[in-house]
Amino acid sequence: MQCVVDHAHDLRSEYVLRITGTVRQRPEGTANANLPTGEVEVGDCEVEVLSTAEPPAFPISDRIEADETVRMKYRYLDLRRDRMQRNLRIRARVNAALRRSMEQQGFVEIETPLLWTPTPEGAREFLVPSRLQPGSQYVLPQSPQIAKQLLMVAGFDRYYQIARCLRDEDLRADRQFEFSQLDVEASFVEPEDIYGFIGEAVADATEAVTGTRPDIERLPYSEAMERFGVDKPDLRFAMELTELTEVFSATGFKAFQAQCIKGIRVAGGSQEFGRNKLDALTDRAKSLGAKGLVWMRVKAGGELESPVAKFLSAGEQQALHKEMGAHPGDLLLLVADERRRVQEVLGQLRLDLGKPPVSEGPYRFVWVTDFPMFDGRDDAGHPVAAHHPFTMPHPDDVDLLDSDPLAVRSQAYDLVLNGWELGSGSIRIHRSDIQARVFRALGVSDEEAAARFGFLLGAFRYGAPPHGGFAVGLDRLTAILAGEDNIREVIAFPKASSGVDPMTGAPKPVDARVLADVGLRTLPPPT
């Protein structure tokens, strides 16, 4: 708002002022249609300086992007910018909408402890030394998982919480040490019930920010992997992986005598990708683990231009052309390898070549369902839990636990938005016989299970309802709704990727006396 002042004042940017005056129409010829307040002004102003200000370390303006280091060091100035004001207000709207939605759906908000017990396995935990029990540690929870399951045993059959979670793992654009989740658990539910609860809440939050209520699609895990090569597909663009294994089932071309062949079609890409770019793509594919990358340009007459074209029969070329839906000018990229490898490589290339910016395009929510129970094997040959060890196997697959564990589907599901994993959940095991079989499959002995999770397993002996739940990553949801590709932009005081807070300087050494109080002594810094 423009203020008209009669007498000179020594006013600088970022001063804090109290201005008293009268709002009035601007005089003829001074209106400015480009400003929201361009029709009016405050006249006959009295100005009082409440606080002077040094020039800020960087311009407080959305027009100029300051260096991250400087922004973080002076975060309180950075937060004055329109962009950050907007982002944090979007976050508040998301937060409020989620709470409102869960309350309306009859859920009860219950807080769980931040000082929790170590549960070795999973993410590395932050330790909190105990003063009253010197030498012993609490940990900060990586999630309220076990606490909320105990609440189910306790009879709070619909629990939710906007929970802070802490994981001492390396930071990324979508990962901070501490992050917030809409954490949910309910009793007597099936996956459909969870999709309903969470879908409602997330749609409410999205509508609160964008004004439009999104649909949420469904995709089984195996289909996501076959069509998109990832378990968190970005459905905003196609370029799907085409199955070509059958096409080359009898091929004489050695490189295509593989378990799986798939391809992606870059529409109109044959012009854009000259030899340099194709070489770069091949290097990229190799760095992703492929043995190689076969490229083909689709010529005007439909014939294929490729270093390997001469090894392929006319029938194979025709079938390939048809399966890929090729048009003249397209670029085809093929990978042959083990199925999982093919999916990974082409899934990543698809993202490299086609993924739109986060700020673009519709919100394509999708439930990825029927995740496998286990994901590969550890060094000892035991299957590794894909979700967590309390995940209920798919009812049809329970009998495979011993015979073919890697084929067991679980009742676990993810919510994905535009290629970001927003969160995951599952139906939990509430029967001790099934839990015992899962632990056995994982190679966890009874003693070990009792030592780690005894208090949970003990609770289950006193009548545990069937239950399941979910957790939605608030930082990620908010970032996408705000059009930001880094969750730091929706967190008031984030950490740098080194884990340091450039504003406060944390973490810092503390006095040896303070350490002694909690029974600790520091080692000399590693050399």
Add this chain to the structure above:
RNA sequence: GGUCCUGUGGUGCAGUUUGGAGUGCACGCCGGCCUGUCAAGCCGGAGGUCGCGAGUUCAAAUCUCGUCAGGACCGCCA
């Protein structure tokens, strides 16, 4: 632990490829002028360890090595 990108007055950039005096642009800052302006305008001025340390060279912002910081990614995140 690894790969890659970035680091130049307070801020944002150009200069680095092909070594030749700290050269340039915009913003800000200081002084002055002007002013119904709204990213105000005009004139003048100050402000630099080219992240840091070695090396190559007659000569390094520029080339090499190391190191620090920020960022992206891999590992990691049940």
